[in-house]
Amino acid sequence: MRLTDGRIREGVWSARLESEGEPGPFAVTLRDREVPHEVARIEGTLWEVRVPIPPSLIGEGIQTGIVAEPGGRRLAHFTLVAGEDAGADLRAEVDLLRAELDLLKRAFRRHCAGTARG
Structure with a gap:
């Protein structure tokens, strides 16, 4: 699995995921909390990951969201800077x-x- 082209738009972080077959499990965390995410097939081995960022997790300073497999291998990250x-x-x-x-x-x-x- 590989995530590319990550971006934030209108409060949603999205990225393209390349995976042979169904993507394996992964978690998205922000400020030590797991954040729900959606995965939808675009075509073939290409999928879209969407993470609506809860407003309650946005605050002053710098926060980093981490996308990782259950074993801890980091797939991607995103950074929010506010204040x-x-x-x-x-x-x-x-x-x-x-x-x-x-x-x-x-x-x-x-x-x-x-x-x-x-």
């Missing part, structure tokens, strides 16, 4: 990720240098 400070939250998160990446790069370089010396 006045959402841009600042996003920039702060990116800055934190950059700092963590720099830390990992330095540790990796030290490890490689130590291994090369033997």
Whole structure:
């Protein structure tokens, strides 16, 4: 199973799902809650997944919806950004990720240098 072309329009996240035969089970979660979804065949091995986003789950900040198989394999995700400070939250998160990446790069370089010396 593979999901592509995800987008949000009029409060509904939709994507195309490619699957040989009937699609296997999967769950959509947003803010740690399972969200109902619909799957309809378009043609052949192509299906459409529709997830109406409940207004009660939309709020300030950044929320990420996850589409995953029962074993945990992530098929797709979507992000909702809302509120006045959402841009600042996003920039702060990116800055934190950059700092963590720099830390990992330095540790990796030290490890490689130590291994090369033997």
